[in-house]
Amino acid sequence: MEEAGAKPRKGVSCLCCICDNRKAALKRPKTLQQICRECFYEVFEEEIHQVIVKNHLFRPGERIAVGASGGKDSTVLAYVLSELNRRHNYGLDLFLLSVDEGITGYRDDSLETVKRNEIQYGLPLQIVSYKDLYGWTMDEIVKMIGLKNNCTFCGVFRRQALDRGAALLKVDKLATGHNADDMAETVLLNILRGDIARLSRCTAIITGEDGPIPRCKPFKYTYEKEIVMYAYFKKLDYFSTECIYSPNAYRGFAREFIKDLERIRPRAILDIIKSGEDFRISTSTKMPEQGTCERCGYISSQKWCKACVLLEGLNRGLPKLGIGRSRGLDNETEKREMKGRSSDGQTRSIESKQCGTLDF
Amino acid sequence: MQLTLEFGGGLELLCDSVKIHNVSINPENGVGKLVMKDLLSWVRSNLIKERPEMFMKGDTVRPGVLVLVNDCDWELSGQLDTTLEEKDVVVFISTLHGG
Amino acid sequence: MACNSSACQSNCYRNQDDEATVEQDSLRTNKTDRLAATYGDSGDTHLCFKCKAKERMSSSEEGDDGRFCSDCFRSNLFAKFRQAVNSNAMISPSDKVLVAFSGGPCSRVALQFVHEMQVKAHKNFEASRDRSLHVFGVGVAYIDETSACPIPLHEIDRTIQTIQSVVSSLSPPIKDLHIVQIESVYSSNLSDGREKLKKLLDTVSDVTGKEDLISHLRMLSLQKIAAENGYNRLVLGTCTSRIACHVISSTVKGQGYSLPADIQYVDARWEVPVALPLRDCLAQELNMLCCADGLKTVELTKTSFSGINDLVSSFVALLQEENPSRESTIVRTAGKLTPFNFSRIPDLNESNGVPLATKRRQKRNNFKHVNSLSSETFCAVCNGPLNMSDVQTLRSFEAGQVSSILAGTCCSSCQFQILPKDSISQELLLSLLPPSMVARAMHGSPSNSNSLREKIQEFLLSDDEVES
Numbered sequence: 027m028e029e030a031g032a033k034p035r036k037g038v039s040c041l042c043c044i045c046d047n048r049k050a051a052l053k054r055p056k057t058l059q060q061i062c063r064e065c066f067y068e069v070f071e072e073e074i075h076q077v078i079v080k081n082h083l084f085r086p087g088e089r090i091a092v093g094a095s096g097g098k099d100s101t102v103l104a105y106v107l108s109e110l111n112r113r114h115n116y117g118l119d120l121f122l123l124s125v126d127e128g129i130t131g132y133r134d135d136s137l138e139t140v141k142r143n144e145i146q147y148g149l150p151l152q153i154v155s156y157k158d159l160y161g162w163t164m165d166e167i168v169k170m171i172g173l174k175n176n177c178t179f180c181g182v183f184r185r186q187a188l189d190r191g192a193a194l195l196k197v198d199k200l201a202t203g204h205n206a207d208d209m210a211e212t213v214l215l216n217i218l219r220g221d222i223a224r225l226s227r228c229t230a231i232i233t234g235e236d237g238p239i240p241r242c243k244p245f246k247y248t249y250e251k252e253i254v255m256y257a258y259f260k261k262l263d264y265f266s267t268e269c270i271y272s273p274n275a276y277r278g279f280a281r282e283f284i285k286d287l288e289r290i291r292p293r294a295i296l297d298i299i300k301s302g303e304d305f306r307i308s309t310s311t312k313m314p315e316q317g318t319c320e321r322c323g324y325i326s327s328q329k330w331c332k333a334c335v336l337l338e339g340l341n342r343g344l345p346k347l348g349i350g351r352s353r354g355l356d357n358e359t360e361k362r363e364m365k366g367r368s369s370d371g372q373t374r375s376i377e378s379k380q381c382g383t384l385d386f
Numbered sequence: 387m388q389l390t391l392e393f394g395g396g397l398e399l400l401c402d403s404v405k406i407h408n409v410s411i412n413p414e415n416g417v418g419k420l421v422m423k424d425l426l427s428w429v430r431s432n433l434i435k436e437r438p439e440m441f442m443k444g445d446t447v448r449p450g451v452l453v454l455v456n457d458c459d460w461e462l463s464g465q466l467d468t469t470l471e472e473k474d475v476v477v478f479i480s481t482l483h484g485g
Numbered sequence: 486m487a488c489n490s491s492a493c494q495s496n497c498y499r500n501q502d503d504e505a506t507v508e509q510d511s512l513r514t515n516k517t518d519r520l521a522a523t524y525g526d527s528g529d530t531h532l533c534f535k536c537k538a539k540e541r542m543s544s545s546e547e548g549d550d551g552r553f554c555s556d557c558f559r560s561n562l563f564a565k566f567r568q569a570v571n572s573n574a575m576i577s578p579s580d581k582v583l584v585a586f587s588g589g590p591c592s593r594v595a596l597q598f599v600h601e602m603q604v605k606a607h608k609n610f611e612a613s614r615d616r617s618l619h620v621f622g623v624g625v626a627y628i629d630e631t632s633a634c635p636i637p638l639h640e641i642d643r644t645i646q647t648i649q650s651v652v653s654s655l656s657p658p659i660k661d662l663h664i665v666q667i668e669s670v671y672s673s674n675l676s677d678g679r680e681k682l683k684k685l686l687d688t689v690s691d692v693t694g695k696e697d698l699i700s701h702l703r704m705l706s707l708q709k710i711a712a713e714n715g716y717n718r719l720v721l722g723t724c725t726s727r728i729a730c731h732v733i734s735s736t737v738k739g740q741g742y743s744l745p746a747d748i749q750y751v752d753a754r755w756e757v758p759v760a761l762p763l764r765d766c767l768a769q770e771l772n773m774l775c776c777a778d779g780l781k782t783v784e785l786t787k788t789s790f791s792g793i794n795d796l797v798s799s800f801v802a803l804l805q806e807e808n809p810s811r812e813s814t815i816v817r818t819a820g821k822l823t824p825f826n827f828s829r830i831p832d833l834n835e836s837n838g839v840p841l842a843t844k845r846r847q848k849r850n851n852f853k854h855v856n857s858l859s860s861e862t863f864c865a866v867c868n869g870p871l872n873m874s875d876v877q878t879l880r881s882f883e884a885g886q887v888s889s890i891l892a893g894t895c896c897s898s899c900q901f902q903i904l905p906k907d908s909i910s911q912e913l914l915l916s917l918l919p920p921s922m923v924a925r926a927m928h929g930s931p932s933n934s935n936s937l938r939e940k941i942q943e944f945l946l947s948d949d950e951v952e953s
Contacts, residue, residue, distance in 0.1 A: 051458050052458070052461070053459050098481075213736065214733070214736070217732065217733070217815055217819070218804065218814065219814070219818075220818045222818055222822075225818065250481045251481060254479055258452075258454070258477070258479060259457075266396040266480070267396060268396065268399075279803060279807070281482070285448075285450040285482075286449050286796055287737060287796060288449065290791075291693070294793070297736075300741065300897075301735070301736040301740060302736075302741060303741070304741035304742035305741045305744070307822060307823065308823050
């Protein structure tokens with residue numbers, strides 16, 4: 027019985043179903059095929075190439091920045107894009123763009139990874155730091171405001187920092203490492219939050235075409251499992267530690283649900299993205315008029331952009347300024363958040379990944 | 387039985403930030419056979435120092451943790467029923483950290 | 486994007502353009518909370534929040550049952566039901582309504598409320614001198630699914646007994662009870678149908694696919710009972726919680742396009758339009774009402790399918806526990822998806838005496854294309870509207886090869902979880918589908934050509950039940 031139950035391994039392992047020659051090394055979640063390493067590299071890269079071509083993500087001669095956090099997704103993205111650029115003559119000038127939030131013991135370490143990547147892949151690296159742009163590091167901000175709302179600052183500042191870095195590099199587009207699991211999670215979260223406006227555009231593969239720097243997601247259909255497998259087999263150098271200011275942030279219900287789903291039906295991840303693309307949402311909902319911030323010139327629908335409002339608060343010693351919704355956050359809401367704490371004292375929420383990663 | 391266990395993708399944080407562990411495990415149930423299921427419970431009680439729920443859920447690894455036995459996806463070798471042999475290398479990688 | 490962290494509390498950065506939606510959401514909950522809190526401050530936390538005279542039903546802080554006394558709770562729930570019925574013209578005096586009753590608490594409340602409405606209409610009828618006010622008719626249907634999933638005989642007997650006693654103990658007007666076996670979707674010969682049904686389910690290997698197919702068949706049975714007995718409305722007890730689960734599971738199955746078809750108050754794509762008057766009530770509230778009012782319910786031990794649907798249910802339950810307004814938020818989000826033309830009772834025009842107020846409300850619910858005809862094509866198996874771009878990709882993909890009729894007339898979700906992969910098994914499945922599904926496949930097939938017609942002729946002739 028044991029013999030029948032356990033599948034053969036080692037010498038008698040099953041063969042790759044593509045080349046029918048080498049030993050299979052993994053099971054693809056997308057197709058359930060058993061394939062060997064070499065064939066995996068090939069199909070993995072080819073699929074991303076097809077996504078790039080079909081969606082016209084890049085045009086010959088463009089300057090493209092890869093948002094590089096040093097984590098698995100952006101590391102693999104930088105590696106694969108430089109490979110494909112060479113192989114298929116995209117004619118792109120590729121750059122690495124990193125944001126230094128100024129978090130000791132976290133970002134300084136991950137930036138070391140990015141600096142190694144700069145050399146390994148031969149891609150010029152631009153680092154923009156919160157300190158330079160805003161005069162504050164996250165360490166200093168946290169010292170002032172504590173561990174509440176710090177992710178709000180970080181998120182707002184990062185978004186703008188990336189745009190500013192991209193402007194410095196004079197790139198035409200920013201490519202980010204969002205993978206299929208991230209996309210599926212975002213679709214679910216927008217349903218759970220009742221955010222129909224975002225639901226309608228969260229599955230777009232290119233966003234911000236009306237903004238200063240369009241962003242694109244070449245990994246939109248790429249499974250997280252395959253990205254990690256690829257990085258592991260290729261021995262790519264990536265950094266994986268949680269942000270010290272939002273530890274355990276990835277313990278989200280939605281992420282866990284997606285991983286549970288993947289276990290019983292791997293295809294579900296792509297199906298969620300498909301649903302997100304197919305939702306019938308009338309586009310009549312007005313987008314707010316985009317102007318520019320009077321202070322810094324960044325796009326903004328208000329007089330001042332969000333970053334400037336937050337910054338003003340920090341500089342005036344009123345860090346609550348610009349936090350939360352304009353009509354103020356009720357105690358009740360906070361109480362409710364508190365109720366979400368599980369027995370082991372750690373906050374559980376529907377959301378998951380570390381702040382920075384999804385925002386990239 | 388001598389095994390090499392490797393933790394990556396952030397899982398090393400759960401075991402004193404040590405990535406590679408060379409361990410010796412004696413199969414308990416007499417048969418001299420060790421399957422992944424036994425290894426997981428051994429790892430949980432001997433190597434994981436904090437937040438075991440990051441590593442396991444029920445009697446298997448938490449969804450989102452990849453397992454490779456001798457660089458081969460354990461989904462191909464029978465997952466929990468995979469039989470381990472002397473000098474095998476087992477790798478656990480979390481996909482849940484960072485991006 | 487907002488920062489996706491639990492550690493950052495609720496204050497994630499949001500783009501300004503999205504803020505309005507979220508704000509509304511939080512304002513609403515905050516308002517209720519604040520009211521409750523204000524009231525709580527005065528020290529009378531045990532008194533009903535509405536009438537301020539009687540004791541609250543439960544000590545739970547969340548949900549309507551925690552704030553109201555049992556009378557106010559009940560009338561509040563009934564008001565939600567009545568509002569749904571009236572603003573969507575679900576029931577008019579000349580209608581004959583079939584209530585689907587599974588024995589569970591949701592459909593039990595649906596039956597109770599429809600019954601109360603009928604009793605009231607009947608009283609008005611008796612009171613009116615010229616007896617001009619019609620009273621709508623009510624019937625009850627129970628679908629026996631023993632042939633689809635094994636249920637112990639004593640359990641099914643107990644269920645049917647309870648159903649019979651519930652229906653017969655309702656005060657007049659008398660309601661017909663239709664207890665029908667699910668294999669009746671085939672023909673009048675039940676044992677033959679039972680065999681076919683078993684074989685049909687055997688061809689489906691995916692557990693979730695099987696479970697979903699059974700629910701599609703259940704709907705067909707209900708439609709059949711309704712059509713054969715002259716009913717023109719089918720009322721289901723589907724509540725907010727159920728719809729929330731459906732929203733998530735449809736999303737997970739890739740049915741984002743057809744989702745809005747299933748979650749509106751009215752679904753008129755069927756021969757007999759379907760109404761969901763409990764769409765705004767939570768399962769928890771309906772359970773509570775059954776307990777409080779002593780409404781008898783019975784539920785079969787659920788055969789666990791351990792598939793997608795179960796995983797979704799436990800996920801939604803977890804979310805609801807974390808935030809008691811989560812189910813409503815999910816349904817509200819999905820409600821904002823553009824509805825299809827058939828999401829309202831058809832023939833809604835001046836001539837048939839629909840009150841002006843109803844029409845106004847319908848307008849507000851953004852049914853813009855009231856007069857345009859539905860141009861949708863429907864999936865042969867699940868009857869979900871097909872996304873034409875999908876169908877075209879599929880057809881062009883399979884143009885070169887001889888494919889079964891089904892492949893071109895099913896949504897991608899049914900293709901994956903219900904249709905077998907090879908064309909021989911697909912033909913087998915086609916031969917085992919109930920006639921109404923075959924008819925839908927034929928209707929939806931690309932050319933409607935003679936060759937296709939011939940191909941399925943035998944299946945059509947083998948039954949006398951072909952839908953016109």
